[in-house]
Amino acid sequence: MPSPRGGPSRARPPGSPPWRGGIKDDWPGYDLNLFTYPQHYSGDLEYVLIPHGIIVDRIERLAKDIMKDIGYCDLMVLCVLKGGYKFCADLVEHLKNISRNSDQFVSMKVDFIRLKSYRAFGSNRVSLITASWRPLSGSRSYGSLSKNDQSMGEMQIIGGEDLSTLAGKNVLIVEDVVGTGRTMRALLSSIRTYRPNMIKVASLLVKRTPRSDSFRPNYVGFEIPNLFVVGYALDYNEYFRDLNHICVINEHGKEKYRV
Numbered sequence: 038m039p040s041p042r043g044g045p046s047r048a049r050p051p052g053s054p055p056w057r058g059g060i061k062d063d064w065p066g067y068d069l070n071l072f073t074y075p076q077h078y079s080g081d082l083e084y085v086l087i088p089h090g091i092i093v094d095r096i097e098r099l100a101k102d103i104m105k106d107i108g109y110c111d112l113m114v115l116c117v118l119k120g121g122y123k124f125c126a127d128l129v130e131h132l133k134n135i136s137r138n139s140d141q142f143v144s145m146k147v148d149f150i151r152l153k154s155y156r157a158f159g160s161n162r163v164s165l166i167t168a169s170w171r172p173l174s175g176s177r178s179y180g181s182l183s184k185n186d187q188s189m190g191e192m193q194i195i196g197g198e199d200l201s202t203l204a205g206k207n208v209l210i211v212e213d214v215v216g217t218g219r220t221m222r223a224l225l226s227s228i229r230t231y232r233p234n235m236i237k238v239a240s241l242l243v244k245r246t247p248r249s250d251s252f253r254p255n256y257v258g259f260e261i262p263n264l265f266v267v268g269y270a271l272d273y274n275e276y277f278r279d280l281n282h283i284c285v286i287n288e289h290g291k292e293k294y295r296v
Contacts, residue, residue, distance in 0.1 A: 059245070059260030060086065066285065075279055081290030086266055087259060089281040092241075093127065095258050099239060100131030103209070103256055107237065109141040113206040115228075118151045119278075120213035123270035124241040124258070128211060151195040152220060194227070203231045212240040213271055218252025242266070242283075265291070 066084035074082070112132070116125035129147060136143040194200075208228065215221055221238060228236060239256040246263045267273050267290075268280035276294045277286070 060262065062245075062262045064262075069284075072282060074282060074284075078277065078280065078290070081287060081293060082267075083285040083287040085282045085284050086261065086264070087283040089269070092258070092269055092283065096124065096127045096241075097131050099256050099258060100128055100135060103128075103237070103239065104132065104135050104143075106255075107207065107209075107235070109136070109139065109143050110207050111144040112146070113203060113208050113233075114145060114147045115203075115208055115210045116147060116149045117210065117212045117224075118149050120271045121211050121241070122149070124213055125211040128239065152224065153193040153195050194224070200228065200231050203228060203233045206233050207235045208233045208237070210236065210238045212238065212254070214242045214244060214266075215240045215252065215254055216244045216246055217248045218250045221254070222250065222252055241269070 064086075066086050067088060069082055069085060072085055072088060114125065114129055116122060125147070129145060132143070132145060136145075210221075210224070210228075212221065215238075221240075225236060225238070237256070238254040239258075240254040241258040243254065243257050243260045244263050245260060264285050265273075266283050267277035267286050268283045270278050271283065272278045273286055273291065274294050274296050277284075
């Protein structure tokens, strides 16, 4: 493992993150010079929070945990776009590898949805308060949203097949980041109305935020401080999706790509 910023190389430096659990608030991250990354982002990043290799290893472990937990049953994977696509692709590939190397076949179907009408810059979503579900033509809409007591309109589920096809299925929702947890709770509430056999949630990241409602996904890659992170398909105004590592964006980067 590379040494953190400003520290000597060692197996477990003081303050190093326990990768099976959470990354501590005082974790200094890794110096950018230890890694390769797109040079058009030079000067836009603070440090590497989670290197790509560690992400890949952690996802492989998550796949093993999922298969051990739910058994060899057919799965309907519901990927939340856009930030979740890379995590979903790698997770599904590992799940398929486990299936291929076992004596039991697991059928996996993947569908994609987008959650629209939240106020955010990319994948780092702000707090949302959602209410009731009602279907709309061409999309699914649930609830009114608010931030700091100001209305943000309705939230819609866009894309995907008719959600009624989830009835009786084993559903695995794959998400990039869970912050307050309110958005995911609303999505779960909506999906439960279609009576799937099982619903599980896998999230690559969970942010520690004081506004959290204590929602915890069934499977978590990394618990991180309440930082604005980019990379590994997490974006800031559609930039940084081509960055393999998960990094902390700096103020210069935020201003440079602000819209």
